[in-house]
Structures are given as C-alpha cells and as structure tokens.
Amino acid sequence: ESDRVAVDEGDWAEWEIAAGTVQLGPEGVRPHRIREQINAVLDAPNFVSGEGVPGGIRAAGTNLAEAANAIDGREDTFWEPDEDAPFRDWWIEVDLGRLVWARKIVVKFAPEGMGDPFLQFKVLTSNGLPAFSQSKAIRFAQAGRSEGLNKSQRVFEFDLKPSQEADADFVGDMFQFVQIVATASARGQGHEVSETRWNSLPEEERGDVIYFLRESSGVLRQIDQDQHAALSESRAGPIKYYRRERPRLAEVEVWTEGDNISLGSLSRGGLIGGTSNTGTERLAIDGDYKTVWTEQVGVSDVGNVDVEFDRELLFDLGTWFWISRVVIGFDRENIAHGFTGAFPNYVINLSNGQRNPDGSLAYVARATRETTDIEPGRFSGLFPHIFYQDNAFPLTRGRYFKMDYRVLIVPNWANSGIRELQLYGRGFLPQVTLQSAPMELGSDPRILSSVHWAADTPPGTQVQFRTRTGNQLDEEIHYFTNAGKEVTEAKYRKLLSFQRGDSTISVVPGADWSSWSPYYTATGAPISSPSPRRYAIVEATLRSDDPGQGALLRGMHIALDWPLASQVIGEVQPRQTQQRGERTTFTLSLQPQFQADNRGFDQVLVVLPSGAAVDLEEVVVGAERVRYGPEEVTRVETGTDSLWVQLPAPVVEGEGFVALQFSGVLYLASNAFAVQVGLGEGDERVWQRVDAGAGRSLQVLTPFSGGLLGEVAVSSNPFTPNGDGINDVVELVFPVFAVQGAKALVLEVYGLDGQRVRQMAPVVAHAAGVQRLTWDGRDDQGRLTPPGLYLCRVGMEVDAEGEQTTITKLVASIY
Known part of the structure; x- marks a missing residue:
C-alpha cells in the first residue's frame, strides 16, 4: 500500500521482451546491438542446429575433454592431441551452430614457451550436406593448409573463397562446420636443445637424442647410440638433443560478416510466408543449409491459365533493424534433379511499418536482379548458375522484408530453391519494446498519478512509456504436447497420457481494461489511463534514429494516490451540434460515487478539443443544484486549450452532482473532452480521471459537411x-x-x-x-x-x- 510501484535495474528480466532484442545488465536494459565482423565461434553455443544440438565442439579424434579450450576466446588455454593416439586422430571439429557467411578463418597456436604449432595442418569446412547419399558423415572441402614444415609461425589466416559459383565480387564462403587436421608431426624432435637443457627437462618432455657418424667426406650420417659409442673420436659425429613436440591449438576463429538478422525472427514474433504459402518458407531462415525452400520459377507455355506469375516472399523480422545487405544462398545440389539455378529475377524491398493510403505497407526497393542471356544456365541463360548472391545497399531502417519475383514462361517447367536467406546490418536496434505483467497497485483501486523513469538517452535516442489499466484479471490455460507444441484443449483431451505435456495458466487483462494510452515522452508525465484502478500494465519503448547510439533504461516508477472518489462518471450534452462553426452551449455533468475514506474534490479540469475556446457560463453543485455564476467561481488561467474551474467548496459524499455549462465553437468532426477532478494545491494536488459511463459520452460530433476552410x-x-x-x-x-x-x-x-x-x-x-x-x-x-x-x-x-x-x-x- 505504498505511494509508488517501482521497477529497478535488475527487474527488467521479468518483463515480456521479444527474444534477442535487448541487452540486460546490472545498469539496466538497452537495445541489442547488431555487430559487424564477428568471430562466430565464440557464440556458437547460443545456436541450436536442426538436430537439437547446440554449437561448439562437435567431435575430436583425441582428448575431447579439452577440445573446448580451442574455442573459448583465450590464447592461454589449449587443445593438445594425446601423443599416444594414432596420428590420424589428431583433428578437431567445430560446429558453429548455424550456417555462416565467413570471410576468413584464423588458426592460433600456443604462444612461444607454452607450446608448439602443428608441424603441418589443413583447414576443412562443410555446409552440413552428407558425404554421399544416405551417409551419416558430412562432406568437407579444403579451405586452406599450411605450407611446408613449420615450427615457428603461430598464427595463420586463411582468406576464404566461394565453394560454389558466386557473384564476381562475392568474398568468403558459407558453411557451418570447421575441421583442423594435423598432417605432419615432429613428435620427439620438436626443438633442438643443449645437453644440459635436455637433462633438466621433465621426463615426459625429453625428446629424441640423435647420434651421427662423420664420413671421411665430412658428411654426417645418423647412427644408433651403441654404434656411436664404438667410434673413434675422429669418426664420432655430434649428438643432438631435442625437446618433445608439444602441439597445442589455442584458438580457432571464424570471422564472419556479422550477426545474421534473419536468425531468431520466428522466436521474437516474426512471420514468413508468401504467394505459395506452403509453410516451407521458414526453411530459408533456419540457419541450416541442409534444408531448402523450393519454389516454381518457370512454367510451360501451355496450360498455365491459373498460374500466378507475379509472386512475393514476405518476411516480418519481429522487430526493427538497421539493414544494409541481403545474402542469398541458392540451391545447387538439385541441379541434376531438374532444378534450374537461382531465381531469374527478383526485387528486394524493405518497409519500416509505414502505411500507404490504402492501409498496405509502404515498401522501398533496395536491390534488383534481372537475368541476362550471357549468364550460363538452363533455357538459354534464363536461370543463372550464381548460387551465392550478395545484395548490398545503403543502411535502411526496416522490419518488413518483401522479395518480388516473376514466374517465367519456359519450354517445360523450372524450379529453384533458397538454401538460406541472410540479412546483415549494424548498430543498436532502432525500436524495442518491453511490457510488464499486470501489476497489482493495492488491495483497493488507486489513482495512477504520474510515470517517472531514469534513463541515459544520447542524441538521437528516446524512451517512451504507455499504460493500460483495469480492475479484472482473467486466467488463460495453455495446453502442450510432450514435444512442447501448443494445442487446443479439445485436441489435448484426445491425446494419450504419454503424449500430453504440461498445461500452464497465465493471467491476462479482463474485459474492463482500457486500451493503450498515448505515449508518455517525458519523465514525470501525468498518466492518462483510467483510474482509480487495481491493476496496470506498463509498456516501455526504446527508440533510436542513430545506429551508433542506444538508450539505457535504468528504472521507472508509477506514483500512486488514494482515490478522491471511487468513481466519477461524466457526460457532455448535446452529443452533436446542429451546424458546424456555430457557437453552442454545452453542459458537462459529473456524478461522483464515494466511499467512506474518499476525500472528495474541489476543482474540475477540462482539456478541450483542438482549436476550441470556451466561455464559462454557469456551475451547478450538489444534490440541491446550487447555481453559481462565472463571477462566483475561480477560473484558473490555463490558456485557450483547457477550462480549469475551482469550485466554491469541496464536493464530498452526499453532494454527488457537479455540472459545468460553457459555450464555444468546435472545429473537429469528433471532439473529445478529457476531464479530471482534483484536490489540493501545488505539488500536493491530486488529479483523478473522469470516465464516460455506460450509454454516456465525453465526445461531441459536428456535421461533416462543407470544406476544410471557413469564410476568410x-x-x-x-x-x-x-x-x-x-x-x-x-x-x-x-x-x-x-x-x-x-x-x-x-x-x-x-x-x-x-x-x-x-x-x-x-x-x-x-x-x-x-x-x-x-x-x-x-x-x-x-x-x-x-x-x-x-x-x-x-x-x-x-x-x-x-x-x-x-x-x-x-x-x-x-x-
């Protein structure tokens, strides 16, 4: 029963937030930032492949327990092959958890004094496709290898090239798995050391000792120890001592274009579909190259009357991003099975949610592709064999993606497929929303007075709040299968017991809840949602017009007051004027309902419709309908946008009627009067909203005839x-x-x-x-x-x- 409801820095995690849209920390919450040029290995565990396995170390030929050291972002931890394992087992495999577009792979070995590089090795990559039909092994291709036998170089960078036909300026490759495979080892001859140093080494680090015979020609020939001991001093060659090789892989790094915005769209509330709407469109954004969305892109020139030639793929990303490129991986694997290549044409469009006059989304074209006859492919070059396509464009704010494409008329038919559709950009998300669960304000209804928040808002950023209020809460029961899929209650009842999962109960607003208030843009703003009420839901929105800046929301609270009355019902008469532009006399009637502990009110504030200016004519108070002229009450100066009247005496229980009569001209087709009653002075003043009761209204309509301008x-x-x-x-x-x-x-x-x-x-x-x-x-x-x-x-x-x-x-x- 305090005077506020507060949310502190650590409480934001309890709010409803679309997955992956914010960063929660000890200081508060800020929009998630889309990164450029990232090492995809470090966050591989955050992604789960189609097999339900999170990314990370997929396998190792030896010493699997320490394999994760090679992807932990630290150069002082290592994966070291077991020296007793067969050399063919000296390999490690990393699953990035999703298909990435990478530009280079960096392999780092232990720093000097902490271990040795592999004497020779190669780097392999795979997009996850099987090595051959029905094979459980995946197909790898070499992406790089070390040259010669190396004992000194510890950092290797391999610039990647497309493994499939790609745009001429396409840089990098697309894959999910990386293998590092040792192809040569020095074993016991890691580094030559002095005899003294060799004798001081621990037993497990002592390497080979090599003996030499000096030929009469001066050439040295390796012999065994016993032979060396039998030689005369003139024939005995040098003895070389070696430290054992300590092959230690410190880090594997896969440097990609950045965060793929497409991933996670469905989990944050996004949707994907299109003209065909087969339900398989989601396969283009699942991060799995093994799945493919197939689409018809060519039809025969006969029997195509019912074909929709102009088609579209629609993709709601679930929230807003700054986007600068769209990369498409088309299906190459099925070329031999009648597939033709890439889409012959398409236009990529983005929308930030603005609407056209007809209510449709307003899109802006960002990239266009049109096949030319010089491109190789089936049907005289109509379908290009360019399977990796990079569409770059200026940074654009968007949430809705649309790809328009046209089906062509061809001698037979043509299908194409998209293995993966990736979107990239940068910066803090331009708009994110957080929503509270219903907050109980107290055992009795309370007035929501004002909303306050603490936030860091760099230039170009803004924090806004809005509210809903109500007195009733309902319960919703959700039913799930044992696989976690939500189903209807009727279907749940038909499931066998072992097929049933959990059922959960959630609390939702009841029928009496208000709609959302307008946004509050400044801390301390008075709350416009109806009150007194028992419950409130609060929504916070963090906006940014600058991808380099993001607001930090630390905490917020709602100031509460005790009700002046349990409810105040208002009505304006007449509800409609006879003629627009004419001065009309209106009556605002208030009927308060009191409980024993209500304090009553002594002032009425009416926020007038836009453009209206009114003159107060009369005030009527109490059950006896005592009338006061405008000179007998105090009209507080507020400007022409409102009417603020100080009543002669407080209105309390037993005096349940107030009426204000005023005259003025209304200029809108629908004119809403926002009314509050108040008590007190200065900072101690309390306001309570007036509600329109059943069958009553605080709106006045004017005839919608004539032009927008009156007589000049x-x-x-x-x-x-x-x-x-x-x-x-x-x-x-x-x-x-x-x-x-x-x-x-x-x-x-x-x-x-x-x-x-x-x-x-x-x-x-x-x-x-x-x-x-x-x-x-x-x-x-x-x-x-x-x-x-x-x-x-x-x-x-x-x-x-x-x-x-x-x-x-x-x-x-x-x-």
Whole structure:
C-alpha cells in the first residue's frame, strides 16, 4: 500500500521482451546491438542446429575433454592431441551452430614457451550436406593448409573463397562446420636443445637424442647410440638433443560478416510466408543449409491459365533493424534433379511499418536482379548458375522484408530453391519494446498519478512509456504436447497420457481494461489511463534514429494516490451540434460515487478539443443544484486549450452532482473532452480521471459537411504599410475544420500581373480552429511593394482530394 510501484535495474528480466532484442545488465536494459565482423565461434553455443544440438565442439579424434579450450576466446588455454593416439586422430571439429557467411578463418597456436604449432595442418569446412547419399558423415572441402614444415609461425589466416559459383565480387564462403587436421608431426624432435637443457627437462618432455657418424667426406650420417659409442673420436659425429613436440591449438576463429538478422525472427514474433504459402518458407531462415525452400520459377507455355506469375516472399523480422545487405544462398545440389539455378529475377524491398493510403505497407526497393542471356544456365541463360548472391545497399531502417519475383514462361517447367536467406546490418536496434505483467497497485483501486523513469538517452535516442489499466484479471490455460507444441484443449483431451505435456495458466487483462494510452515522452508525465484502478500494465519503448547510439533504461516508477472518489462518471450534452462553426452551449455533468475514506474534490479540469475556446457560463453543485455564476467561481488561467474551474467548496459524499455549462465553437468532426477532478494545491494536488459511463459520452460530433476552410475575414483593407503603426499590416482570419495535428498554413501574394511577390508557410501545432495570417506589404526580399491591388491566397497544405484548401482575397495597399 505504498505511494509508488517501482521497477529497478535488475527487474527488467521479468518483463515480456521479444527474444534477442535487448541487452540486460546490472545498469539496466538497452537495445541489442547488431555487430559487424564477428568471430562466430565464440557464440556458437547460443545456436541450436536442426538436430537439437547446440554449437561448439562437435567431435575430436583425441582428448575431447579439452577440445573446448580451442574455442573459448583465450590464447592461454589449449587443445593438445594425446601423443599416444594414432596420428590420424589428431583433428578437431567445430560446429558453429548455424550456417555462416565467413570471410576468413584464423588458426592460433600456443604462444612461444607454452607450446608448439602443428608441424603441418589443413583447414576443412562443410555446409552440413552428407558425404554421399544416405551417409551419416558430412562432406568437407579444403579451405586452406599450411605450407611446408613449420615450427615457428603461430598464427595463420586463411582468406576464404566461394565453394560454389558466386557473384564476381562475392568474398568468403558459407558453411557451418570447421575441421583442423594435423598432417605432419615432429613428435620427439620438436626443438633442438643443449645437453644440459635436455637433462633438466621433465621426463615426459625429453625428446629424441640423435647420434651421427662423420664420413671421411665430412658428411654426417645418423647412427644408433651403441654404434656411436664404438667410434673413434675422429669418426664420432655430434649428438643432438631435442625437446618433445608439444602441439597445442589455442584458438580457432571464424570471422564472419556479422550477426545474421534473419536468425531468431520466428522466436521474437516474426512471420514468413508468401504467394505459395506452403509453410516451407521458414526453411530459408533456419540457419541450416541442409534444408531448402523450393519454389516454381518457370512454367510451360501451355496450360498455365491459373498460374500466378507475379509472386512475393514476405518476411516480418519481429522487430526493427538497421539493414544494409541481403545474402542469398541458392540451391545447387538439385541441379541434376531438374532444378534450374537461382531465381531469374527478383526485387528486394524493405518497409519500416509505414502505411500507404490504402492501409498496405509502404515498401522501398533496395536491390534488383534481372537475368541476362550471357549468364550460363538452363533455357538459354534464363536461370543463372550464381548460387551465392550478395545484395548490398545503403543502411535502411526496416522490419518488413518483401522479395518480388516473376514466374517465367519456359519450354517445360523450372524450379529453384533458397538454401538460406541472410540479412546483415549494424548498430543498436532502432525500436524495442518491453511490457510488464499486470501489476497489482493495492488491495483497493488507486489513482495512477504520474510515470517517472531514469534513463541515459544520447542524441538521437528516446524512451517512451504507455499504460493500460483495469480492475479484472482473467486466467488463460495453455495446453502442450510432450514435444512442447501448443494445442487446443479439445485436441489435448484426445491425446494419450504419454503424449500430453504440461498445461500452464497465465493471467491476462479482463474485459474492463482500457486500451493503450498515448505515449508518455517525458519523465514525470501525468498518466492518462483510467483510474482509480487495481491493476496496470506498463509498456516501455526504446527508440533510436542513430545506429551508433542506444538508450539505457535504468528504472521507472508509477506514483500512486488514494482515490478522491471511487468513481466519477461524466457526460457532455448535446452529443452533436446542429451546424458546424456555430457557437453552442454545452453542459458537462459529473456524478461522483464515494466511499467512506474518499476525500472528495474541489476543482474540475477540462482539456478541450483542438482549436476550441470556451466561455464559462454557469456551475451547478450538489444534490440541491446550487447555481453559481462565472463571477462566483475561480477560473484558473490555463490558456485557450483547457477550462480549469475551482469550485466554491469541496464536493464530498452526499453532494454527488457537479455540472459545468460553457459555450464555444468546435472545429473537429469528433471532439473529445478529457476531464479530471482534483484536490489540493501545488505539488500536493491530486488529479483523478473522469470516465464516460455506460450509454454516456465525453465526445461531441459536428456535421461533416462543407470544406476544410471557413469564410476568410480581412481586416485593415485597404492597409497602409508606411510604418506609422496604424493599419501597417493586413490580417486574414479564417477557421479550419476537421484537420488534426500540426499543419503548414499558406499565404501567397500575387500582383494583378500574376507574378508572386510573397510566400509564407508557417507551421501551427494545431491546425483546427481560428487561424490568422498577416502581410506587411513587403516581398520575399523584404522590399516594400508598390501601392496597388494584390491577390492574397490563404489556406493550408493538406492532402485532401476534392477539398478546397485555399481561398483568395483581394486586398489594397495604399501609402
């Protein structure tokens, strides 16, 4: 029963967050950052392949227990082959957990004094396809090897080349598995040392001792120890002592383009489908080269009446990213089975969620491919054998991906397939959302007063909150099979006992919950969701317009107050005006309901519809309907956007009626009045929202007829711009109807010869209402225009087909 509900730095993990969209830490939460040029080995365990096995060490020919040391990011830990194991077992295999587009592989051996490099080795890669049909072994290809016999070089970098036909400028290769295989070993002849040093070595590090015979020609020939001992001093050659080879692999690094944005899209709420919508489209984004999404890209020139030629692949990434390239791995494996090659044409489009006038997503084309006859392939070059395609473009904010493609008419038919569709970019996610579970505010309903938060918001970033409130919670039961798939209750009941998994109960908002409030953009903002209420859900959104910057949200709290009344019901009459633009008298009626501990209220605040300005006419209070004139109550100064009235006395239990009568002109088609009652002064003041009860409304409708502009009134016409302070400007006053939000007004002045002499386009925060524009008789260069008649065109810039948005008036300038 405290005065706040708080969320601290360590509490964000309990909120509902789309998988992989934020970084949680001791300081708070910030958007996830998409990385460029990463070592894919380090996060391999975060990815699980189609077999359900996380990435990491897949196998080792020997000493499997220490194999993970080769992928831990440390150069002071090692994988060392067992020296007693057969040399053919000196290999290690890494599973990256997903298909990657890598540019180079780096192999690092133990630093000097801590071990030796492999005398010779090779690097193999695989995309996971079997070595041959029905084989459980996977097919590897050599990606690099060390040259000669090496005992000194400890870091090797292998630049990768495409293993399949690719764009001419395609750099790197696509694979999931890496093998490091030793191909030669010095064994007992690792490094030559002195006899003294050899004798000081531990027994297990002592290597070979080699004896030599000196031929009469001076040539040295290796012999055994007994032979050497029998030689005369002149024939006895040198004795060489060796430290045993300590082959120690410190690190295997696979440097890729960066984080593949496509991975994890479905788990964070994304979707993929398209024209065919076969359900297999997801195979193009599963990180597994062994799976393929196949699609028809060519049909016969006969019997194709029902074919959809223009098709699309649609992909919701689940959240917003900064994207700069799309890499496609087309299917090469099935060429021999009737498949033709890559798609013959496609256009890659991205959308950030903005909508066209018809409600569809607005896309921007980012890359286009069109087959030319010079490209090799089936059907006279229509289907290119370019299986790795890299489509790069300027960094673009997007969540929705669309690939348009057209089916061609060919002599027979043609199929193609996409093994993997990868998206890359960089920077902090431009928008992420966190949502709380229903928060209980207390055993009794409470007023949600204001929302506060602590955050670091670098330039270009922003933190916003919004809320929902209610008094009822419902329970939802979810049923799962033993494989973890959610099913309906009816299907769950039909399952055998061993097929049934868990059933879980979740708490969800009930029927009385409000919709989401508008966003709160500044800490300390008053909460606009209905209250008093028992429960609230809070949503936080972190936004960024700069990929290099991300906001850090540390903590937040909601300030609570005790209710002034258990509920206040409001209604505005009349609900509809007879004619727009006419002054009308309205009555706002309030009916409070009190409980014993409610304090009551002594003020009413009405936030008026855009453009409306009203005059208070009367206040009625109490069961006796005591009437007060405007001079008997205090109207607090607030500007023209609201009406704030201090009542003569507090309204408490037993005085359950308040009415405000006021007159004014409404300019919108639907005019909402936001009403609150209050008690107290200054920082101690408490506000409680007024709700519209059943069958009541706090909205007034106006007739939606006539143009957007009303009659233009011209004052000081003619005017005399001579600087004497009298009639120096002409003023044009006009009402604007049915236009929401900020707009640019227009004033253009023309001479009778048709030449424009002045243009102005000031932006007003609220277009609806009475607007005023003035002209001082000067042109765009600030020069006074000659006396005479001028045409003044006034209005506003809006996209309203068929509506009159400007009106022209004739004015006279004399001096």
